[in-house]
Amino acid sequence: MLSITRSFLDPQILSRLAAVPLRPRHAMQGNVSGRHPSPHRGSSVEFAEYRKYVPGDDLRRLDWRAYGRTDRYYVKEFEADTNLRCCVVLDTSGSMGFASKGMMTKLDYGRRIAATLGYLAVQQGDAVGLSLAADQIVQNIPPRRSAPHLRVIFDTLERAVAKGDTQLPSILDEIAETVRQRALVVIISDFFVDPSLLKRSLEHLRFRKHDIAAFHLLDQQEIDFAFGRPVRFVDMEGNTALFVEPNEIADRYQRALQNYLNQMQKIVLETSVDYHRVLTSESYEHPLMRFLVGRTGSRGVR
Amino acid sequence: MSFLQPWMLVAIPLAAIPIIIHLVNQRRFQTVPWAAMRFLLEANRMSSGYTRLRQWLILAMRTLAILALILFTARPLTSGLLALLSGDSNTRAIVILDRSPSMADTLPGTIRTRLESTIDQLSSTFETLGIQRIVQIDEASGKPEEFASFNQWRRSVPRTTWSATSDIPGLLEQALVYEKNNPSGNSVIWIGSDLRESDWRSRDGRWAALRDGFQALPQNLRFSILDLSGNRPEDLAIRVTNSQCLDNTDTPTLSLSFRVDHTPAKDSSSNASDTPQSIPVEIAMGSSRTSLDLTWNSGGAQVNDYRIPLTAFDNSKAEGIRGWGWVRIPSDSNPGNDISYFVFEQPPLRRTLIVSDNPDLISAIELCASIAPQQTLKCETELVTQAQLGSVAMENVALLVWHDRLPSGKSLEVVQRFVDSGGQVLFVPPEAPDDTLAFGFRWLEWRNVGSPSNEAGANTDAASASFARISQWQNDSELLANTLNGAPLPLGQLGLRRICSFSGSSSPLASLSDGQPILAVVENQAVPTPEGSVLSAGSVVICGTTPSDRDSTLAGDGVVLYVAIQRMLANGAKRVSAVRQGSAGVDRNLVDATSQLKAGDENAPSTQYGMYAGIYDSNNALVAMERGVAEEDVSIVDEPGLAEAFGELKWARIGVGVRTTSLVQEIWRWFVLVMIAALLLEAVLCLPRLRRPAGGAIRTPQLAKQRS
Structure with a gap:
């Protein structure tokens, strides 16, 4: 059993979530044998197909009964099970440091989701990696399945700070190229980027046959935009400042936000992203539970 | 628009409170680090026309509401220029009412005359404005009457017309004198009239003096003319x-x-009246x-x-x-x-008394006075000497012809009483004038004014050319007026050979070319009475020659002499008439x-x-x-006529309908309505727009599926 004494981990939530296995939506390519479907044939007990014998095949795998019936040599193949490589991409740009009064920052929220997912994955024998993304990949930890590796990930999460611009699309492109195919890529971000650029990056990941999941973190105040008097807004990712009368601009802000959310909805549908829009005001257990439960129906298409 | 409580207007700057609050609020901004900056920038780029207009409207409505509240407390009045001219409760009102018969019109559908309507409107105006200092100028009393309060004026103001044509310039002269003697800070002269030209006499020479007089006054003086000339009925x-x-x-x-x-x-x-009725x-x-x-x-x-x-x-x-x-x-x-x-x-008998020391010289006058112009009239002359004057009953005398040394002593007293009682006196120069002074003049001396070679009086054209002629005469005077058909009297045909000049205060009626008066009227003199002095009723005429052929052709060309004598007789007969x-x-x-x-x-x-x-x-x-x-005369003084009459004075003509009950009215109700409307509109504009629930925007597809 792993030690869970981090501030961003709640043992009770972990115990409840552990009851639901983390499953990919597609066949994964792992390093070792595991509990998830693999695109390759293996040695599991689950029959896959018959194949004609070719010289070099292991004679032990010849199906002598089939030979007796057909007078031909067939090799009996079985499905292969492999482990899961879960690559968590956590946005640590400046905007993730935003929190309305009394609430946790989006980065803290994302830290909890990432840590919980990593714990669950390692616990079921899957490998977990972590990429902190801001204006570049701040830190990249390749997926591994060992318990000490999880401690490294926790330490990395603990040290993460919200800083810098968001260059999430280019970072996702980089991850798509560097991470081996058929991995579970979990993106935790507020996605305050150009939707068209984001779409291209998601398509890139999809092209690499990754199973993409996205946790879209939003603060309640970003939705409501409830301010009583004139406010000077300072961009958390730069020095841009804007003086506005909230009552004047609220309608147009809501319109712009709604347009953006609609675009995001369209993009994730087109790119088959397992998309979860999350308010930081709700407990992180709920979106995670939705995430896990939503995957229980799929056994992984090979 | 004016105000009953104008000092409340000092609070008008308070209307800027919403603007000041707005500006202060702009300064009291908070700085917030913000993540979703892209939406703010995008919203800022979107069109903000309506939103900005809404904000300005809200600000305007708030300002308007406060402004309406302040104006409401200042008790605004209507009638625009009238109210501006009406002044406040400290203003003195001088009321001049046209009480001529034309103001007695009872208009269709009403029971009030123009005069009553004027008084009612003035009463309502004074009551609204709180004016208590009222001065009424009336033609009958001849002097301004001051009232201690509005109620006293309202009880005393006459509501009936009389039969005399008004003399507005004359009433304004009284107002001018009153203003000079009783200066006040602010005065408004209210003139209620139907603007008949007969009452206003807009071309009268007194208007120039009135303009100069009122302009010279130091006080703030204004004229409000209540025009009741409209809706004249048949x-x-x-x-x-x-x-x-x-x-x-x-x-x-x-x-x-x-x-x-x-x-x-x-x-x-319509021409309905063209048909005989x-x-x-x-x-x-x-x-x-x-x-x-x-x-x-x-x-x-x-x-x-x-x-x-x-x-x-x-x-x-x-x-x-x-x-x-x-x-x-x-x-x-x-x-x-x-x-x-x-x-x-x-x-009555038209009796002429002739006092002469040489009656032959003035026999033509006696003849003219004896011949009545109408069959119904009777004329009679009596010839006496100055010494016999005391024994003559002067009560029945219409005309006194004095051809003798000027009266003095008791004779003068008799003649003076005769003139004061309306008698007519014609002085003809005696043959030997002395330096006696009577009625302000004295005879000087005879002098020839014709050619000496023609003194014989030959009846030829050359002789005619030797006469001196009357070159100018006053045909607007009663004595030498044109005839009824407009033809002038033939004074220019009269020939003069010898005249007796005279000195003293008199007004020439006819003069020679060198300016020597040949006929003059003595200015009326003041006669003391128990009520004061009045001008004598009669008149004294001086003739500078005699009708003798030696002196003039008055007898030969007797038309002028006859007309003048008969006109004097007609005037003098009034004193003996019983009607x-x-x-x-x-x-x-x-x-x-x-x-x-x-x-x-x-x-x-x-x-x-x-x-x-x-x-x-x-x-x-x-x-x-x-x-x-x-x-x-039903002609009306029009706007240019009034402008010419009042000139640079502050005046305003207010067209008043007879059905109007008040010239000025408090209109605070309108400002309350404006305030309420502004507040309601502001409230509507401030209503928050209906927003979609916050959860709807971020509902996750999975959650939506579960809920459905």
Whole structure:
């Protein structure tokens, strides 16, 4: 059993979530044998197909009964099970440091989701990696399945700070190229980027046959935009400042936000992203539970 | 718009409170680190026209609400320029009311006359404005009357018209004198009138003096003219033009002439009055009545020489035939001009007294005075010397011709009394003038003004050319006025050989080319009376020559001499007549408070008999007071006429409908409504727009699926 004494981990939530296995939506390519479907044939007990014998095949795998019936040599193949490589991409740009009064920052929220997912994955024998993304990949930890590796990930999460611009699309492109195919890529971000650029990056990941999941973190105040008097807004990712009368601009802000959310909805549908829009005001257990439960129906298409 | 509480207007800057709050609020911003900056920038780029307009509207509504509240507390008044001119409760109001007969119009659909309407509107205005210092200027009293309070003025203000034509310039002169003697900080002169030209006399020379006088006053003075000239209804007026007693027949007869004038309605466009219509005319003499139906059309009607036998009068009585009466038409919109009064008498003897030391020289004058111009008149002359003057009964003398040394001592006293009582005196130079002074003049000396070679008086053209001629004369004077058909008297044909110059204060009536007066009238002198001094009623005329052929051709060309003598006789006969015909207002001195009203307005104050038409018995003389002749003129003083009359003075003409009850009204209710409307609109604009629930925007697809 792993030690869970981090501030961003709640043992009770972990115990409840552990009851639901983390499953990919597609066949994964792992390093070792595991509990998830693999695109390759293996040695599991689950029959896959018959194949004609070719010289070099292991004679032990010849199906002598089939030979007796057909007078031909067939090799009996079985499905292969492999482990899961879960690559968590956590946005640590400046905007993730935003929190309305009394609430946790989006980065803290994302830290909890990432840590919980990593714990669950390692616990079921899957490998977990972590990429902190801001204006570049701040830190990249390749997926591994060992318990000490999880401690490294926790330490990395603990040290993460919200800083810098968001260059999430280019970072996702980089991850798509560097991470081996058929991995579970979990993106935790507020996605305050150009939707068209984001779409291209998601398509890139999809092209690499990754199973993409996205946790879209939003603060309640970003939705409501409830301010009583004139406010000077300072961009958390730069020095841009804007003086506005909230009552004047609220309608147009809501319109712009709604347009953006609609675009995001369209993009994730087109790119088959397992998309979860999350308010930081709700407990992180709920979106995670939705995430896990939503995957229980799929056994992984090979 | 003006205000009853104008000091409240100092609070108007408070209307800027919403703007100040807005600006302060702009300064009180908070700085917030913000993640979703891209949406803010995008929203900032979107069109903000309506939102910005909404914000400005909200600010404007808040400002308007406060402004309306302040104006409401300042108690605003209507009537624009009128209210601006009306001043406040500290302003002194000088009221001049046109009480001429035309102000007695009762308009269709109302029971109020123009005068009553004016007074009601003024009362309401003064009450609204809280004006307590009111001065009334009236023609009858002749002096401004001050009132201690508005209520006192309202109780005392006369609500009836009289028969005299108003003299607005004269009333304004009184106002000017009052303002000079009683300066006030702010004064408003209210003139309520129907703007008849006959009342305003806009071309009168007094207006220039009034303008200069009022402009020279240091106080702030304004004129508010309440114009009641609108909605003039159709009207018929009757007036007696002549009443004459004819006693040359067996039965004395009254010859009565009168006319009916028709004034169409001001806004009437129909020609209904062109068709002849009939109207009953009632004629009364004493207690007897008669009537006749008179046909009239748009031009009115005229009745000449309507004869009524005077069977009730006894010609043998000592006082002769004398009586009074009236003619009346049915009452219409203006009852003030539906009756006209007249008096009549047997024409009195026109007696001329000639005082002469050489009667032969003035025999032509005696002849002219003896020949009556009408068959009904009787003329008589008496020749006396100055020494016999004391024994002559002057009461029956109409004209005194004085051809002797100027009177002095007791003679002068007799002549003076004669003139003061209305007698006419003609002074003709004696043959030997001395330096006696009488009536402000004295004879100087005779001098020749014709050619010496023609002194023989040859009746040739050359002789005619040797006369001095009269080069100029006053044909607007009563004595030398043109004839009834407008032709001038032939004074230019008179020839003068010798004249006696005179010195003293007199007004020339006719002069030679060198300016030497040949005929002059002595200015009327003040006569002391118990009530004060008044001008003498008679007149004194000086003639600088005699009708002798040696001196002039007055006798030969006798037309001028005859006309002048008869005109003086006619004037002088009035003093011996027992009846008087006068015009109300102008001839107010014909009656006084001791006169007895025989017919007329029974509500007329006795002290103002002279302003009311009617029949009066004044000092055993019958006086018929008629409404002013100028009342027949219905022309109105237009805006340019008023502008010319008032010039640079602060004045305003306020068109007032007769149905109007008040000239100024408090309109605070409107400001309350404006305030409420502004607050309601502000509230509507401030209503938050209906937003979609926050959860709806971020509902995750999975959650939505579960919920469905």
